[in-house]
């Protein structure tokens with residue numbers, strides 16, 4: 423039934439024209455860590471392969487034998503690509519490892535790895551990203567001048583980090599964690615332009631020596647020397663000190679501890695949860711929605727849940743949580759191509775949910791209402807609003823690059839229709855047409871994204887320098903939406919995936935202070951199934967990772983406030 427209506431609706435009102443790039447609206451798939459605990463060896467090159475290599479490596483060897491022209495070719499391995507991803511960044515931050523997962527995803531050679539090696543590369547990068555502070559602390563304790571300097575500094579440092587991640591967090595057997603990792607430095611020259619300089623042999627021996635020292639057994643037990651060094655570190659080393667201090671000021675010590683535990687789980691691995699929203703999720707939990715609509719939405723949601731199999735849980739808010747047993751390319755998962763669902767963290771569904779709840783109660787029929795999704799890309803919330811049945815949804819996004827993703831996603835989900843309009847411009851420049859009547863605005867401002875740290879640990883190490891800039895744009899957008907776009911009597915939802923009060927609670931308090939015609943429209947427990955415990959004393963939602971019970975304990979940090987403008991301004 424769901425697959426029968428697949429034609430792409432025409433008549434999309436696109437105020438900018440684009441070439442639509444292919445995009446999945448989904449991160450690359452994580453895979454289970456356990457699988458790799460015993461991953462002791464990877465094929466590095468035709469010259470290093472031996473018969474003991476694992477099946478994926480053996481396949482690779484066989485295919486190379488078939489291809490005579492590849493006789494002298496060195497193939498990048500999982501470890502090599504992980505090191506390359508970590509070493510190659512510098513344009514976005516001063517830390518070369520930042521955004522390494524994204525660079526790994528973008529590396530065409532990564533897509534060519536066997537699935538098992540691909541997942542291993544991803545696990546290596548994710549572990550370094552999450553444990554960077556502790557890894558560097560261990561390395562500093564056994565190297566005189568750390569971080570290394572000079573021409574090969576990035577590749578040497580990244581190789582050391584990958585080695586330590588395997589030894590101390592992934593339980594890779596010491597031999598593989600050491601010698602197979604050091605091989606990366608030998609492959610480096612062959613894989614880069616021949617004009618590049620090979621890593622000098624003494625430097626390679628130095629890296630080998632450091633990793634061997636850390637993998638030396640302590641007191642003839644199973645503990646390694648590196649584990650002893652690790653005891654002098656703390657998970658908090660992985661989080662920027664300024665951020666820890668702000669969290670402690672904002673949430674107190676006990677809650678900050680819970681947050682850190684959730685962000686830095688004891689067991690290392692790629693975050694195994696992926697939440698998806700379906701076209702039926704929102705309608706299935708809207709209070710007072712037409713009973714038939716609600717009933718059929720629930721049935722369709724259940725049908726999709728069954729298609730995902732046993733490792734898929736229906737969360738109280740209507741999201742589906744996919745567990746770690748479903749692996750591989752997300753675009754190959756059930757119903758992806760026919761556009762039934764999109765990846766969206768459960769707490770990220772709340773802003774559109776509470777906006778729809780309020781407008782549905784106020785007006786009944788949503789079909790005649792016009793809502794704005796301000797700061798829209800990649801489009802999770804716009805898709806929710808479109809799935810709710812609003813008459814018109816205007817999605818506004820400043821970034822041209824990100825708006826291409828937004829359009830691609832709307833297209834895959836068959837939401838590009840005459841109800842949907844995409845505007846590529848800064849939100850502060852937007853003014854509705856003269857006769858337009860904007861009933862609702864969802865403003866999901868750009869922010870520090872610190873609530874997403876469990877999935878994107880990079881955000882936890884960023885410096886505080888861009889914070890003032892973010893605060894200024896958040897304030898500008900919130901005030902512009904309230905004063906210049908929203909109609910009297912309209913409803914506005916302000917949201918961030920930040921765990922800083924300055925970007926969230928304090929911005930809304932300031933907005934209310936400066937605009938006496940705006941009031942809080944408190945969020946009711948019955949409107950946010952599963953998140954009732956996150957409603958604060960103001961009637962705003964404050965989701966902190968690790969604080970809710972059950973499945974919702976592991977969700978992104980989020981803030982949502984719902985405001986209403988006086989009928990007469």
Ligand SMILES: C[S@@+](CC[C@H](N)C(=O)[O-])C[C@H]1O[C@@H](n2cnc3c(N)ncnc32)[C@H](O)[C@@H]1O
Pocket residue numbers: 796797798799800801802803804818819820821824847848849850866867868869895899
């Ligand atoms: C938190 S993300 C939005 C996520 C989106 N609402 C979703 O659900 O998929 C913030 C977005 O705001 C965009 N942005 C930043 N400054 C903006 C501005 N002045 N006007 C409009 N969009 C802006 C960013 O490019 C980014 O895509």
